[in-house]
Amino acid sequence: xxxxxxxxxxxxxxxxxxxxAMQQLLDNPFLLLFLGIAMPTVLxxxxxxxxxxxxxxxx
Amino acid sequence: MAVNRNFRVxxxxxxxxxxxxxxxxxxxxxxxxVSLLVGGVLAVLIVLTRWQAVxxxxxxxxxxxxxxxxxxxxxxxIIFFEIAVLYFCASTLLRCRLAAPNWxxxxxxxxxxxxxxxxxxVFRGDSSVMFTSYVPMGAHPAFYxxxxxxxxxxxxxxxxxxxxxxxxxxxxxYHGSVPLVTFGAITAAIIAIFTIASGAIILIPTFLWSVGLxxxxxxxxxxxxxxxxxxxxxxINVAAHVSVWYAIAAxxxxxKPMSEKVSRTAFLLYILFLQLASAHHLLADxxxxxxxxxxxxxxxxxxxxxxxxxHGLTVPGAIEVAQRxxxxxxxxxxxxxKAPWGNPSFSAMFxxxxxxxxxxxxxxxxxxTEQLNLIIHNTIYVPGHFHATVVIGTTLAFMGLTYFLIPTxxxxxxxxxxxxxxxxxxxxxxxxxxxxxxxxxxxxxxxRRHWDITFAGNPLAYDGWAGxxxxxxxxxxxxxxxxxxxxxxxxxxxxxxxxxxxxxxxTPDFAYVKARDGVAPTMKPVEVAFEAHxxxxxxxxxxxxxxxxxxxxxxxxxxxxxFVNWKYLSTVWPLS
Ligand code: HEM
Ligand SMILES: [Cu+2]
Numbered sequence: 091x092x093x094x095x096x097x098x099x100x101x102x103x104x105x106x107x108x109x110x111a112m113q114q115l116l117d118n119p120f121l122l123l124f125l126g127i128a129m130p131t132v133l134x135x136x137x138x139x140x141x142x143x144x145x146x147x148x149x
Numbered sequence: 150m151a152v153n154r155n156f157r158v159x160x161x162x163x164x165x166x167x168x169x170x171x172x173x174x175x176x177x178x179x180x181x182x183v184s185l186l187v188g189g190v191l192a193v194l195i196v197l198t199r200w201q202a203v204x205x206x207x208x209x210x211x212x213x214x215x216x217x218x219x220x221x222x223x224x225x226x227i228i229f230f231e232i233a234v235l236y237f238c239a240s241t242l243l244r245c246r247l248a249a250p251n252w253x254x255x256x257x258x259x260x261x262x263x264x265x266x267x268x269x270x271v272f273r274g275d276s277s278v279m280f281t282s283y284v285p286m287g288a289h290p291a292f293y294x295x296x297x298x299x300x301x302x303x304x305x306x307x308x309x310x311x312x313x314x315x316x317x318x319x320x321x322x323y324h325g326s327v328p329l330v331t332f333g334a335i336t337a338a339i340i341a342i343f344t345i346a347s348g349a350i351i352l353i354p355t356f357l358w359s360v361g362l363x364x365x366x367x368x369x370x371x372x373x374x375x376x377x378x379x380x381x382x383x384x385i386n387v388a389a390h391v392s393v394w395y396a397i398a399a400x401x402x403x404x405k406p407m408s409e410k411v412s413r414t415a416f417l418l419y420i421l422f423l424q425l426a427s428a429h430h431l432l433a434d435x436x437x438x439x440x441x442x443x444x445x446x447x448x449x450x451x452x453x454x455x456x457x458x459x460h461g462l463t464v465p466g467a468i469e470v471a472q473r474x475x476x477x478x479x480x481x482x483x484x485x486x487k488a489p490w491g492n493p494s495f496s497a498m499f500x501x502x503x504x505x506x507x508x509x510x511x512x513x514x515x516x517x518t519e520q521l522n523l524i525i526h527n528t529i530y531v532p533g534h535f536h537a538t539v540v541i542g543t544t545l546a547f548m549g550l551t552y553f554l555i556p557t558x559x560x561x562x563x564x565x566x567x568x569x570x571x572x573x574x575x576x577x578x579x580x581x582x583x584x585x586x587x588x589x590x591x592x593x594x595x596x597r598r599h600w601d602i603t604f605a606g607n608p609l610a611y612d613g614w615a616g617x618x619x620x621x622x623x624x625x626x627x628x629x630x631x632x633x634x635x636x637x638x639x640x641x642x643x644x645x646x647x648x649x650x651x652x653x654x655x656t657p658d659f660a661y662v663k664a665r666d667g668v669a670p671t672m673k674p675v676e677v678a679f680e681a682h683x684x685x686x687x688x689x690x691x692x693x694x695x696x697x698x699x700x701x702x703x704x705x706x707x708x709x710x711x712f713v714n715w716k717y718l719s720t721v722w723p724l725s
Binding site: 112113115116117119120122123125126127129130131133134135137138139141142145 | 311314326327332335336339340342343346347350367369370373374377381413414417420421422424425427428431436437438441444445449
């Protein structure tokens with residue numbers, strides 16, 4: 091895209107300036123969903139369960 | 150099958166309601182209020198039992214009703230209302246048809262059946278296991294089954310919400326980013342999906358155990374996974390009520406967020422870190438290492454706490470800016486003095502914000518510190534803390550939103566407007582006293598979930614509760630709690646009265662209008678306030694000095710309280 095006035099962009103959207111990466115992340119609910127599940131699953135559940143499983147059983 | 154594309158535009162707010170979405174929001178809201186009614190009646194009986202001087206119920210009834218109160222309030226009231234909020238934020242705010250209304254109805258009825266089955270199990274009397282239902286304490290299988298059905302229904306609702314976002318994007322009902330309030334709802338839905346998945350991981354085996362198909366469930370394993378469900382569900386509430394704060398600021402003041410970027414980043418911190426704080430429920434459990442505990446409750450949780458402080462500042466900050474632009478620009482606090490304190494949506498929202506921050510937030514950070522947790526673990530301090538968060542914070546915010554929804558969603562005039570003016574104060578201040586005195590009694594060591602703390606008639610009878618101070622705290626707690634139930638009854642009277650008997654708001658040319666793809670009906674003032682926009686006005690200098698002062702007061706209280714508790718720890722646990 092050479093100029094800001096190309097017809098490929100709809101009239102009511104800002105034609106220039108690429109969307110920043112952070113905004114692309116925030117605009118993508120499914121990516122956020124992935125992150126929101128992955129973080130606690132790994133850091134809380136998996137790590138916690140591994141610790142519990144590692145406790146030696148009393149004889 | 151033909152897709153229903155019928156919309157109506159609310160004449161006073163300009164919001165558009167999709168016909169099936171509107172009906173679903175109403176039914177979910179009604180189911181929520183019915184649950185609140187049941188839970189509220191139980192609250193009166195429980196308070197009158199914990200008030201040692203009255204000691205109303207016998208022990209088996211106390212534990213039974215306490216179980217039912219926890220579930221009807223924290224699970225059924227809150228989640229039904231949240232589903233209504235999710236549909237509002239996706240369908241109404243994005244002016245988009247609800248994706249898959251039939252699925253949404255299936256979800257709704259599953260939730261209704263689940264709530265009923267669970268309540269029946271509890272009221273039969275053999276499931277008084279508290280809402281945490283720790284194994285090896287066992288409930289009737291219907292107890293777990295009801296919860297599972299309810300959770301499946303709620304999960305379907307979350308997917309209908311996400312589906313609606315996808316429809317809105319593909320049918321281009323909005324441009325750019327979704328409004329901030331909708332973004333907050335996305336946060337809530339994401340946390341809800343993790344919450345429900347964790348619930349399934351633990352409740353399905355527990356159900357199988359209750360019917361004899363599984364021989365043993367490790368109790369620490371249960372507690373760890375259960376709290377991924379039990380705590381995270383509280384974070385759905387936080388994300389939801391913060392969104393409601395932003396919404397009410399937009400509705401009442403036309404306030405725009407001080408910085409979209411900052412607020413959205415704060416919600417992102419919730420998505421990433423809030424759920425890890427579940428570990429604070431296991432701080433006193435042996436078996437999990439301090440690495441796991443401290444990582445999840447300190448490093449990670451403080452990022453989430455930071456996000457709450459950001460919201461706690463940007464919401465009043467946005468209101469301050471809006472008020473100053475209207476000319477209430479004198480001194481530090483004219484904007485606040487001249488706020489519409491008689492508008493119950495505003496007063497409920499503001500009390501919710503202050504109560505959540507000062508009472509719930511500060512006590513939560515204190516309790517979430519591994520060492521300090523020892524002081525109050527399993528004392529009545531804990532319900533003191535969470536009545537400040539889920540009752541003053543979430544419940545009161547939802548009450549404030551209700552006053553807005555009755556005319557626009559139910560198209561009824563508010564009944565008893567004079568009473569509505571007072572309702573947030575009676576409920577909010579009653580609850581604030583209730584929480585504070587509970588925390589006071591807990592600091593003295595009074596246990597939670599306990600029918601008789603004197604153990605009268607037993608060999609180990611004890612009534613040395615800090616020389617009477619604890620008795621005083623408990624009595625004051627009960628009186629404030631009863632005051633709060635009066636406030637709750639006022640809310641129920643107003644909402645049930647308005648919705649079923651209130652005067653219909655007549656709209657002369659009322660009609661559902663069929664919308665074409667991509668056509669957004671014209672906007673009215675309230676709706677414009679919800680729109681996303683890019684301007685950052687809150688960065689240069691002090692545009693909101695009053696809020697800045699409030700923040701300093703908050704920080705000071707926080708630091709003082711935190712250190713007082715370290716001092717206290719050194720006296721309750723003498724090492725020398
Ligand atoms: C005026 C309103 C209310 C009053 C007076 C009240 C009172 C009480 C009392 C006295 C307890 C027992 C504490 C103990 O013995 O450990 C309790 C527990 C509880 N309440 Fe409330 N409550 C009210 C509203 C709510 C609301 C709106 C919610 C949720 C949104 C809620 C959630 C809970 C939960 C989860 C428990 C703990 C149950 C358990 O330990 O298993 N309450 N409440
Ligand atoms: Cu928690």
